[in-house]
Amino acid sequence: MSSLAGLSFAKTPQTGYADIAVSYYGGPAKVPVEVLNFNGAVVASGSGPHLNVSLPFGQYYVYVPNYIGPGSSGNFTIYDAKSVAFNLTSSNVSVSIALTAYPTYGINVSFSGIPNGAIVKFETADDFVFNQTHVINGKYQFQLPIKVPFYAVLDYGTTNHTYLEYLANATSTLSISPNKPDFYGYPNVNSGNIVIIDPVSPYDYTVVPFTNGYFSINASSSDIILVESPGYMPYAFTSSQNGNMIKLSKDVSNVYYNYSLSQNMQTLYQNITFHLNNGTAFPNYFTNSSVGSLYWQMKLDNITESQLVRYFYGLAQNYTLSTFTVNGVNYNITSPPKVTVYSTSNSVTAYVNATYSNMSPVSSLSTINVYVYGTQNTPGSIQYNFNITYNNASLAVSSSNVPLISSYRYVRISPLSSNTMVSLKFSPVQKPVMANNSYTLYWKDMVSDNYVLNNNASNAYYVVPLNQTVYLNASSAYFNPVTNSNDYAQANFTWTINGTTEYSYNVSYKFYDQVNKVSVRVVSPSGGIAYSNFTVIGVSNSTAPMVKFSASLNGKTITSSKNYYRSNNTYLISLSVPQSASVSYSFYGSSLTAQKYSVFLMYSWHFPGQTFIGQNVSYAFQHPSIAPGYLNQYAYANITTEVGNVTHVILHVYVNDTTPPSATFFMMYNGTYIKNPIAGKSIVLSANNTTDPYYPFSDLRFQWKIEYVNGTVAQPSSTTYTNMTPMNNSYVIIQFNTVNSMIISLNVTNPSGISGYYNKTVSMVVQSPRLVVKSIYMPKAAYQGSSSKVYVNVSNLGTMNAYDVNITLYVNGKVVGSTTVSEIKAGSYYNATVTWVPPTSGKLPLYATAEVGNEPSAFVTAGALTQQVSVNPPAYRTPLIVVSVIVVLVVVVYVYYRIRSGGGKSTQKAVQPKTELPKQQQKKK
Structure with missing residues (x-):
């Protein structure tokens, strides 16, 4: 190993x-x-x-x-x-x-204005050239798409012209000439307006909308063309740029409304600052705002500086009704506003300052309502920025109906898309809540987010990999009770990690020490200050966990062996499991400890065809190792620590065969397949169709049994069956000696000791005479010892005629009479007369059988009939008794006479008279 x-x-x-x-x-x-x-x-x-x-x-x-x-x-x-x-x-x-695909069609294209020829390229919107050739003035046919824009590019070598084309149908034609007077182009926005301006006073202009990122207009070559779209700086377009892509740039002009409350909230100071650039026209005030350019608006409307002063002067209202209130109180202007304007031909900067006084006293700050203008597109954007300063360090904005950039002492309202009355509510300043165990950590190739070692909000421990950059995010640990929100983006965070200081709610740090103390100071946008402290434990990503493995089936442990290879941090585990059984596999008890805390371990399992995640899994191997192509099978598992160490586990599995053979058999008689046995005939029971998915037929063992229908095993006999071959062959030759239904049972066992069974209840088929005694009848009284006649009714219920039928009568197992009938046809009956001599009198069990030669005894027994008959005593017994009585009387009289006459003293023997017995009655013939 x-x-x-x-x-x-x-x-x-x-x-x-x-x-x-x-x-x-x-x-x-x-x-x-x-x-x-x-x-x-x-x-x-x-x-x-x-x-x-x-x-x-x-x-x-x-x-x-x-x-x-x-x-x-x-x-x-x-x-x-x-x-x-x-x-x-x-x-x-x-x-x-x-x-996305476009079919092409043969389109006729005419070229003019290119007497010296050019290369024509047909391109899709993403510059794919799908057709290209050299052309001169004349007509050509090209494969072109319809109902989709495409470009035609005329390349002269040093210059080229690009045309955006669109064909409505397959019969459309196309004309291309570099001398077209039209203006056309391809803005980088989908829709907007084309402004055509006559460069000669009075500067007449026309506004034409465009869509689909393309425009084409007829205009004089001397006209000035402006391409504009909401939110973008207008673009001046000339005929020499025909066919080019036109890039519009975002444009924003800013307007600032700054409100400042005195400490006693009696006085309100307002400052409005305008910065308008050329991409922004004055909206809804001067006549030609639709021209889309500040330069052309001022030029067309002849706007003077005094007109601008009047415009800005009107922005400062005499009182703040519906525009600014404190606790519902309005403010009145106390003196004329001051307006300063600086303008050029394409820009305007203006300052408006006004002072207000409240219309009734305000003792404390509870709410402020301010009307905020939304961003306007003219077509460039005018963005309105509203800011409020108040002088009370113990209060902060606790709720707002719009997003805020800041909410403590200097309130900045995020630019809005539409006009809105903004409502601000103020509450006392509170320190933010920081949960020490709720920080979010991240590092490259992170396994999971189970890096918190304990769930202690006051003394939290985290685990991270050593010598690797870790990102620490405080947003999930922070909460502002003043605003009742997680406004971490507006809070200020200061981190101290092992003496290093970092700022922002999200910082990065590379940990080199096993134990690291982290401290965080946070100032909420509501002015509250809080501190947070936790410990970070560094663990090397080469630190392997302790691995424990177990396998079980139905609660019983499966023995396994385990070997560890340190060079590649791999365990090889060998075990045997049964086929198709759902075996439980477990890494329960595996662990990695850091500073007495357990580090999270992730378990992934890879079995043939399936992947699992978790410490405990169940899996059933469907193919035994003996199956071709399988042998020993493998499963793989990885145990990955939170810091990235991966321990590999290889399961070397031998799968024991548990698949039984598919036992089956068929029956044959005289080479013909039959469904049921033929009673009394030798048939073949064959298991040749039995199969096993993993073993050849020759390796299988067979065992046959014959059972009664109640499941009791039947032994071979003259009334059950006779087997001509052993009962452990793949086939048996057998004769059923009964007409009753029986069970044929086949047990097939493979070399793995797995057995398959096949049982079949069969009904016997009779293909011979079947003689059944239907009745026994005596026409006259029978006497013991005297010859008597018995009528026996025999039916042939079989399928063949019966010849030389022996009909026999028995009493207590002894033959008392018999006869032979030459033929009983199939389906008919015969009344046979049998002469018998009753051996005794009384109630006798008369047992009658009918049989032909070589018929199984079971058939004879099945067709026999027993009937109780009455037999009289013999006919000679009554007169004999009378004679015996007379003899006795004579003897008694004679003895009495001798005594009376003194004959008792005589010595002469008495000679007894001879008594003759009556003759026995002859049998009737």
């Missing part, structure tokens, strides 16, 4: 298959296909519509490049490039890619 220490299979990556299907609206797509890993390297390639590749487990993506391929009826199909990512974590994963 020591030679396994360097086995590479301990780290053999799991592999699987990626089944890639490529299609488009018309069905399967036969296009080039590449499979790349996440480093961009091609690991497999082929073509659609189906590609099946074997890959190690991991992350990949399928890439189908731009492609033009054959279509229907001589046309072609253009396929847009597409990539789809997938993660291979099992034996098979299906990846479907639906491509």
Whole structure:
């Protein structure tokens, strides 16, 4: 086993298959296909519509490049490039890619204005050239798509012209000339307006909307063209740029509303600052705001600086009703506002300052309501920023109906998308809550988030890998009770780690010590201050856990052996398990300890065809090791510590066969298959169709049994069966000596000791005469010792005629009479006359049988009949008794006479008279 220490299979990556299907609206797509890993390297390639590749487990993506391929009826199909990512974590994963495709049609294209010729290229929106050739003035036919924009590029070698084209149907035609007077282009936004300005006073202009990222207009070559879209700086476009991509840039002009409350809240100071650039026109005030450019708006409306002053002067209202209140109290302006304006031809900066006084006294700060303007697109953006300063360090904003950038002493309201009345509620300042055991940690190749070693909020311990950058995030540990929210983004965090200071709620640190003290100071946006302390334990990612393994079946432990190979941190565990049994496998008791705390361990198991996560799993091996191609089977497990150490476990499993043979048999008579035995005939019971998935037929052992229908085993006899061959062969020759139903039982055992059974209840088929005594009848009284007649009714219930039928009468097992009938046809009966001599008188059991030669005794017994008959005493016994009585009387009289006459003294012997017995009655003939 020591030679396994360097086995590479301990780290053999799991592999699987990626089944890639490529299609488009018309069905399967036969296009080039590449499979790349996440480093961009091609690991497999082929073509659609189906590609099946074997890959190690991991992350990949399928890439189908731009492609033009054959279509229907001589046309072609253009396929847009597409990539789809997938993660291979099992034996098979299906990846479907639906491509965007465009059929092409033969389109007539006319070229003019290029007498010296040019290269024409037809391209898709992502620069895929699907057709290219040299052309001069004239007509050509090209395979082009319909109902989708594409580009036609005329390349003259030193310069080129690009045209965006769109064909409505397959019968459309196309004309291309570099001398077209129209303006057209491709903005990087989907929709907006084209402003056509006459450069000569009075600067007439037209606004034309565009969509789908393209515009084409007819205008004079001297016109000024502005391309504008909401939120973007307008773009000045000239005819020399026809066909180019037009990049619009985001544009924001800022307006600041700053409110400041005095400490007693009696006075309110307002400062409004405007910074407008060329991308922002004055909205809804001057006439030509739709032109979209501050320069052209000021030029078209002849806006003067005095007009601007009046505009900004009107922004400061005489009182703050519906715009600013404290505890519901409004403020009145106390003096005319001050306005300062600085303007150029394409920018304006203005300052408005006003002072207000409250209309009724305010004793404490509870609420502030302020009306906030939302961002406006003109088409550039005007973003409104509202800020409020108050002088009370013990209060902070506790609730707001809009997001805030800051909420303590200097309240900054996030720019809003629409006009809103903002409501602010103030509450006393409280220190934030910091849960020491709720920090979020992260490091590269992190296993899980179970890095908290104890769940103690006041004395928390964390585990991290040594010598590796760890990110510590306080957002999940922080809570502001003032705002009743987790406004960590507005809080200020100061970290102290082993003497190093870091700032922000999310910091990084590389731990080199096993024990590290961390302290965090946080100031909430509500002004509260809190401190947090916890301990970080550093563990090397080479520290292996203690591994304990067990396996059990139905609660009983399965013996296993374990060997450890330190060079690759691998355990090899050998065990035997039964086939198809759900065996429990467990790493219970495995552990890694850091500063008396248990470090989290993650368990992953990889059995054939299945992957599990967890300390305890169950799995059933479906194929025994004796099966071809299996032998010893393997399962793999990884025990990964929280800091990234991976201990490999290889399970070397011998799977015991538990699959029984598929026992079955069939019956034959005279070479013909039969469903039921033929009574009294030799038949063959054959198990030749029995199979075993893992052993040849010759390795199987067979045992046959014959049973009664109640399950009792029947022994061979003249009334059950006779076996002509041993009962442990794969076939037996047997004769059933009964007409009763029986059970044939077959037991087949393979070399693994696993048995399969097949039982069949069979009903006997009679293919011979079957003689049954139906009745016994005596026409006259019978006398003991006298010859008498008995009528015996015999039926043939069989399928064949019966010849030379012997009919025999028995009394107590002794033959008392018999006769022979030459023939009883099948399905008929015969009344036979049998002469017998009753051996005794009284009630006698008269037993009658009917049989033919070589018939099994069981058949005879089954067809026999017993009937009680009455037999009279013999006919001569009555007169004999009368004679005997007379003789006795004569003797008595004679003796009496001799006594009376003195004959008793005589010595002469008396001569007795001879008594004659009556003759015995002869039998009637």
